[in-house]
Amino acid sequence: MKIAVCMKLIRDLEQVRIKDRKAVLEGVPFKFDDMSLNALEAAVQLKEAGGGEVTVYSLGPQKLKDSIKEALARGGDKGVVMNDPAFKGADSETTANVLAAAIKADGGADLVICGEESADHYSGQVPGRISESLGFGFCSYVRAIEVKGDGLVLTRDMEEALEVVEGKRPMVLGVTSEINEPRLASMVQILKAAKKPVAFLKPGDLDLDGAETGAAASRIEVESDLAPVQDRKGIMIEGSVEDMAQGLKEALQKEGLV
Amino acid sequence: MPDIIVFSEKNELVPELLGKAQALKDGLGAQAVTAVLLGGSGEDADSLARHGADHVLVSKADASSAPDAKSKASMLAAIAREKEAPLVLMASTRRGRETAGRLAHRLGGVCVTDINALDAADGKPVYERYNLGGNTVERASVDGPTPVFTSMPKSFEPAPEGSTSGDVQELSAEMDAPAFAVLEKKAKEGESVNLEDARAIVCVGKGFENKDNLGPAMELAKVLEGEVGCTREPATDFGWFSEERILGLSGKKASPELYVGVGISGQIQHTVGILGAKCIVVVNKDKDAPFFSMADYGVVADLAAFLPKFIEAMTS
Numbered sequence: 201m202k203i204a205v206c207m208k209l210i211r212d213l214e215q216v217r218i219k220d221r222k223a224v225l226e227g228v229p230f231k232f233d234d235m236s237l238n239a240l241e242a243a244v245q246l247k248e249a250g251g252g253e254v255t256v257y258s259l260g261p262q263k264l265k266d267s268i269k270e271a272l273a274r275g276g277d278k279g280v281v282m283n284d285p286a287f288k289g290a291d292s293e294t295t296a297n298v299l300a301a302a303i304k305a306d307g308g309a310d311l312v313i314c315g316e317e318s319a320d321h322y323s324g325q326v327p328g329r330i331s332e333s334l335g336f337g338f339c340s341y342v343r344a345i346e347v348k349g350d351g352l353v354l355t356r357d358m359e360e361a362l363e364v365v366e367g368k369r370p371m372v373l374g375v376t377s378e379i380n381e382p383r384l385a386s387m388v389q390i391l392k393a394a395k396k397p398v399a400f401l402k403p404g405d406l407d408l409d410g411a412e413t414g415a416a417a418s419r420i421e422v423e424s425d426l427a428p429v430q431d432r433k434g435i436m437i438e439g440s441v442e443d444m445a446q447g448l449k450e451a452l453q454k455e456g457l458v
Numbered sequence: 459m460p461d462i463i464v465f466s467e468k469n470e471l472v473p474e475l476l477g478k479a480q481a482l483k484d485g486l487g488a489q490a491v492t493a494v495l496l497g498g499s500g501e502d503a504d505s506l507a508r509h510g511a512d513h514v515l516v517s518k519a520d521a522s523s524a525p526d527a528k529s530k531a532s533m534l535a536a537i538a539r540e541k542e543a544p545l546v547l548m549a550s551t552r553r554g555r556e557t558a559g560r561l562a563h564r565l566g567g568v569c570v571t572d573i574n575a576l577d578a579a580d581g582k583p584v585y586e587r588y589n590l591g592g593n594t595v596e597r598a599s600v601d602g603p604t605p606v607f608t609s610m611p612k613s614f615e616p617a618p619e620g621s622t623s624g625d626v627q628e629l630s631a632e633m634d635a636p637a638f639a640v641l642e643k644k645a646k647e648g649e650s651v652n653l654e655d656a657r658a659i660v661c662v663g664k665g666f667e668n669k670d671n672l673g674p675a676m677e678l679a680k681v682l683e684g685e686v687g688c689t690r691e692p693a694t695d696f697g698w699f700s701e702e703r704i705l706g707l708s709g710k711k712a713s714p715e716l717y718v719g720v721g722i723s724g725q726i727q728h729t730v731g732i733l734g735a736k737c738i739v740v741v742n743k744d745k746d747a748p749f750f751s752m753a754d755y756g757v758v759a760d761l762a763a764f765l766p767k768f769i770e771a772m773t774s
Contacts, residue, residue: 213591223594296563317555320590322707325569328527328559337637338527340556354638358552362646365525367638374556377708419568419602423584425594432738433754444757445767448739451755455737457658457716458682458772 201252201347201369203243204309205276206299206330207236209260209267210320221426230263232271235315237382238375242345243313244275245380250347253277255309257302259287259295265400273385273393280306284402289415296329298413301406303334309370311352316340316374324374331372339365340374461492461513461541465534466549467521469502473616475547475609476510478576480617485578486544491622494537494629496521496530507624510617515629524633525640531561532634538565543604545583547576550608562606569606570598574613574734583607591707592730611654612713612734651685651702658684658716659732661705662698664691665721665742665761669698674765675720681772682716689728705731720761724749741765 211228218224232240243254256276258264260283268279280302290298303309312334317324324340331338343362344355351368357376385393403413411417437447452458462479466472472493479491493511495503497520506514517524517533524530534557538546546561548554550572562569575586575597582599585607589596653659660679666672679686686699690706693699705712706728713734720741722728729752732738740753743760750756757764 213593216590216593218593221594223590292559292569293563296559322591323559323569323571324555325559325562325571328531328556328561329563329569331527332531332560332563338556338560339638340527341552353641355644357646360646360650362644363525364641364644365638366641367526367636371637420570420598420600422596422598425589425596427593428595430752432752434751434756435754436750436756436758441759441763441767442771444759445764445771448755448757448768449771452716452737452739457737 201246201250201310202308203246203252203254204303204306204312205240205243205254205256205271206312206314206327207240207256207258207271208233208315208318208320209258209264210318213320218427221429223425223427230261230267232267233315233319235317235319235375235377237274238377238379239313239315240271240274240276241380241382242375243311244383246311246345246347247275252310255280255306257299258282259290259298268398269390269393270385272396272398273390274383275389276396278396279398281398281400283400286403287413289418290413291415291418291420292323292325292329294411294413294417296326296333297408297411298406299326300330300333301408302401305401305406311369312336312372314372314374316342316376327372327374334370334372337367337371338374339367339371342373342375343378345373345379459490459542460488460544461490462486462488463492463494463534463538463541463543463546464511464548465494465546466551467496467553468549468551469498471549471551471611472506473509474612474614475549476506477617478609478614479547480510480621482545482576482578482583485581486583487581488544492537492541494534496524500626503626507626508620508622510622511624512622513624514626516626517629517631519631519633522640524636526637527557527560529633529636530557531564533631534561535564536632537629538604545604546606548606548608550610554608558606558608565604565606567603567605568600570600571608572610573607574610576607576609576614588730588733592726592733610711610734646702651700653685653687653703653705653710653712656685656712656714658682659687659705659712659714659718659735660684661717661719661722661732662686662688662692663720663722663728664689666692669696671762671765672698674769678718678765678769678772681769682718684714684716687712689722707731719749720765722749723747724752
């Protein structure tokens with residue numbers, strides 16, 4: 201099977217700090233987000249079980265030049281990177297179009313696997329957009345994949361229940377973190393990764409109908425992106441443990457909550 | 459026409475979407491609000507017609523023949539185009555989020571998921587949503603063809619009963635064939651807990667050093683007629699709760715009337731799950747715990763000593 205994995209390199213949100221209500225991203229290290237790693241692991245497991253090739257696609261910052269090797273060390277066979285400055289600031293629509301165009305330029309895929317959402321924007325829309333752009337079926341919140349003939353049996357996690365579904369390939373899948381434990385790269389794999397092929401594509405290399413690829417293409421105009429001002433009461437209940445127990449009860453009664 | 463299009467497979471969530479859509483009509487130059495129903499009964503349609511829908515379009519196909527994003531996105535795109543919709547509004551359920559991106563791509567416009575506010579300014583939609591995992595609130599306006607939004611539950615006021623007397627029409631939806639068929643539905647292992655609808659939540663954090671202290675937390679939840687939730691560690695690391703009870707970034711989101719966080723420091727990974735709570739009470743023995751800065755009421759106390767006393771006060 202020809203498997204495409206779309207991975208996202210994000211700032212490590214655990215290390216983001218707020219200064220004057222603004223998020224400070226400069227200097228925060230990049231990493232592949234967790235569900236991108238789950239997606240890669242799922243692809244590699246399918247390849248190991250049934251044969252095929254895993255290609256990693258990623259649109260993102262300059263740092264991808266180095267980080268892509270990590271993906272190849274964890275089992276990807278080759279990489280396709282879009283980290284040209286012309287892609288900087290690409291919104292979800294552009295990102296999906298670029299990834300889909302890169303997959304098509306590479307001869308397509310039987311299966312495209314992504315994390316169901318990314319761990320920086322938590323938007324969850326790009327995998328669905330990729331599926332529409334490619335004209336493939338789409339199934340998200342997948343926590344188990346079974347290949348069956350020319351199709352797939354998938355277990356997906358809906359809020360109220362698990363659904364087991366069956367459909368034909370090609371498909372785009374969004375996977376959850378429950379699907380697997382991503383393997384760590386061994387020393388041998390890390391060394392081998394350096395020799396695996398990586399292509400760096402520019403907008404001109406892709407069939408994008410002349411569409412803009414960077415921030416200018418976005419139709420979202422951000423008015424503000426600030427840490428919220430705390431408008432909570434901030435009342436500390438004082439006294440002995442008994443006093444505080446009574447004090448809290450009275451406060452909640454006054455609020456009409458108990 | 460133009461009609462704002464509203465859709466969710468979960469009927470209970472539609473009145474709040476309709477309430478918001480009605481409020482946006484004038485600002486977006488829309489003439490009507492149209493709710494789309496996939497299957498469902500005549501009663502379901504009539505209910506929506508009274509709860510904010512000027513028109514209800516009932517698709518002959520039901521949820522089982524349109525289980526995937528492709529079929530639903532194709533149906534909604536066809537309706538949105540026909541009705542020249544200034545926007546499509548859905549609920550941020552998993553199915554809603556799964557369909558939204560695909561629908562927006564088909565319509566050639568913007569998609570914003572998990573919004574918690576939506577207004578109109580200069581004829582354009584303006585939304586708010588938590589960004590960067592809850593660290594900031596992004597406020598932005600949207601341009602271009604029919605944007606698609608999904609909204610967090612309880613973000614909007616539901617349209618009151620009788621606010622509209624809409625008409626119900628049958629819709630012969632032009633739908634793409636679904637990409638898959640549902641073979642079976644399985645109950646999830648562990649319990650099914652409804653934190654989203656709980657009036658009160660007592661939340662257990664890492665501060666509960668051992669299992670013995672849990673009893674009072676459970677009892678307090680009963681006294682408050684609420685549910686017990688937790689941060690990540692008590693479930694995944696300590697194994698005290700099923701993952702269904704985790705509130706936070708990668709867990710559940712809830713907006714209870716009363717939230718009591720006990721032994722929780724207040725990191726954003728958890729607090730983003732309960733930012734919408736009406737009243738936040740924090741109990742922690744560390745007076746410098748960050749959580750106190752977003753509390754309505756704070757109690758600096760050892761939870762093992764405080765909880766039994768508080769239960770006593772509440773039940774006397």
